[in-house]
Amino acid sequence: MNFRISLLGAALAAVPGPLYAQKNVAPSTHITISGQFTGVPDSTIISVFEPMPGVALNYFFTDVPNETVVRDGRFSYQLRHAETGFVRYDGKYIAHNLSFVEPGARITFTLTPGTGSAPPTVVFGGTNAAGNNFMEQGKLLNGGPADGQRLTRVMAAAPTAAAGLAALEAEMATPKALLAAALKAHSISQRCHDALAAEVEQRVLFWLGNALAVHFRDPAKANLHLQMPDADARKVAVALFTRYDPALPRYRYSALGNLFNAAVLREQGVLPSPAPTARIWAGYAPQFAPVNSGMNVFDYLPAAAQSRAMGDVLLTALAFNAMSAADFARVAADYRRLFPASPYVPIIAKALPKAPAPAAASTGQNQTFGTLAAGAHVLAFAPAPGLDTVRTLAALVRQQFPGRPVFVDFWASWCGPCIAEFKYEPGLHEFASKNGVEVLYISVDKAGSREKWAALAAKNGLRGSHYLASEAVQESLKKVIPYLPTYMLFDKNGQLVEASAYHPSDGEKLYQQMRERLGLR
Incomplete structure (x- = not known):
């Protein structure tokens, strides 16, 4: 992503005599945010939710590209809208912090990750630093x-x-x-x-x-x-x-x-x-x-x-x-x-969606179990004998992937954290393909959301197998999935070997867990 840097200067104009007067220049209304992170890996993605013209901050929606990447322990972001309001930051290492902005603001902050289960420490500087630190420290009846x-x-x-x-x-x-x-x-x-x-x-x-x-x-x-x-x-x-x-x-x-x-x-x-x-x-x-x-x-x-x-x-x-x-x-x-x-x-x-999702490529009546190949733009569906008799997750894995280990990603189209993890899928797929591990995405959307499910899977380039879980399978999953997203590992015999796997965003931690649980070399 390219960022513009606004250079503020003043022009000199000649006046009678040897003196020069500086013209008045309107201050920039651009709002910039920069952060310095300690111990945060490069390429970490930070999402910035900014106020939009005339409306309150929405904690999930953004009308413009809103991501920036940590490089050499720093990131920089210029808001597209010079609006007064609150900005929310989200990412693996910075969770739901807020800061107040107004036209011309220059917000800075430093972040140090917490150890163990402790939250990170964030200290704001720049414009309105005192107010932003009051919010960060929970001193404005916002301590949870x-x-x-x-x-x-x-x-x-x-x-x-x-x-x-x-x-x-x-x-x-x-x-x-x-x-x-x-x-x-x-x-x-x-x-x-x-x-x-x-x-x-x-x-x-x-x-x-x-x-x-x-x-x-x-x-x-x-x-x-x-x-x-x-x-x-x-x-x-x-x-x-x-x-x-x-x-x-x-x-x-x-x-x-x-x-x-x-x-x-x-x-x-x-x-x-x-x-x-x-x-x-x-x-x-x-x-x-x-x-x-x-x-x-x-x-x-x-x-x-x-x-x-x-x-x-x-x-x-x-x-x-x-x-x-x-x-x-x-x-x-x-x-x-x-x-x-x-x-x-x-x-x-x-x-608003500009057009209906493209029709899925279909070679049979099955419309709930499909695959997305590399470079494909729609899910492909083929006949899946016996799929309608499946009642449990283990039965599905053994039926569709005999003799192969499987990484299972449980998600839904309405689950923001699930979709946020999709940006880390390329690394997962590279590891899985090298090690002979199948990747299965199981959606717990309602049957009426089939079109949306298929379109979202394709939009995010989720290579692998996809299953829109039946009511019977979803009922069985209620006992084993406390929240979304959830990830599981099944070995080549169809046995569950990890009921709470690391997330794709955990990178090497997940890959090491897969090596250990699945006996990979």
């Missing part, structure tokens, strides 16, 4: 579940709504004081102060909104054991979502999904809301199921909030290839009809 548990305990102990709201304000006082002191010391900008203070408020809304929604759905199963009566708890919910309404302009940078909590509480009747006049989004619940299981609630939001919430969900669905091209087109058409002026419209239009 521990902060959420503390806030719910504070709320649970309050005897009245007024006491609960006062206690929450006290929880916000310390992080807001840190930001105020940094602003006074000129170590963060006014925009950074305002965005991070707003983020603190949205963190409170996130933790309490979730807890209250669960409480009002089923108090017996909720973790929020309130001392105050339910009438007061409703007052707390109304006060919080009025005071810190996530649809307000000052929260436009937040990506916490609080509009979903607002919609849930509206549907429950906790927040005042008229019944929706149309159930547009509830009708798309099956299509959005891989990325959001509560689509029915978005119809309860006011138009402006609904536009933002549904735009964000649509981008997430696009990132995960969550539905067929035809379904995407229908959803996008409804969204554009309802919200023609939404800033999400051009982004969605650009990202």
Whole structure:
């Protein structure tokens, strides 16, 4: 990837006499990010999710190429959009760190990997370094579940709504004081102060909104054991979502999904809301199921909030290839009809699949077990006698790969971490082909996603065998696959020899494991 370097200079203009005056030059609005890594291998890939014009940060979708590579312990990246907002970094050694950016920002950070199970240490420098380090250190009520548990305990102990709201304000006082002191010391900008203070408020809304929604759905199963009566708890919910309404302009940078909590509480009747006049989004619940299981609630939001919430969900669905091209087109058409002026419209239009996936090459009725050869652009399917009788993974391996060791990759088209691993497949395939190991990709997508499954496998160049698992096989897998992605090794006799193999991104660790478990030389 090529990166442009913006050189800032000033022109000299002649004026009467021997003096020269420097012309005023507008500062660059470009945003650059650079990192220095300790002990991180070269060629490590870093993904940078940047804010897009007019929309909040989406944790999965990007409308531009967004990867850079570590070289000699460093990387550099220039954002395509000079937007104010948050940037998320993702990669093997840097997991989900955030930083605030604004036009002209120069962000730097150093990263030292943790030892054992310890997380890496990240220290920010450059523009708004103090604010970014507050976020990195979890000082803005963003320290994870521990902060959420503390806030719910504070709320649970309050005897009245007024006491609960006062206690929450006290929880916000310390992080807001840190930001105020940094602003006074000129170590963060006014925009950074305002965005991070707003983020603190949205963190409170996130933790309490979730807890209250669960409480009002089923108090017996909720973790929020309130001392105050339910009438007061409703007052707390109304006060919080009025005071810190996530649809307000000052929260436009937040990506916490609080509009979903607002919609849930509206549907429950906790927040005042008229019944929706149309159930547009509830009708798309099956299509959005891989990325959001509560689509029915978005119809309860006011138009402006609904536009933002549904735009964000649509981008997430696009990132995960969550539905067929035809379904995407229908959803996008409804969204554009309802919200023609939404800033999400051009982004969605650009990202929509342009055409149906190419038809797979088929020489029989089997359409769930195929292969992708080197250089091929579609999966090839041939008759697979007995495939419809397979009920377990071991039976599938023994039937299709007799006498051969097999590396199995379990994935799904909606699984972001699964797809992120595909970039490391070339090394795996080189090792497997040299050592006579078959590579089998097993998808746990629904049968209705066959077209999407086949197209995604081909798009990522996943050479090897592919199986869209039947309902019977998927049912058997529930007992042995706790999460995705999962990788397994079967020896040449069809025996499972490793139920939790290293990932392709682990490189040599995986290859050594394969040598040991499969008896390779």
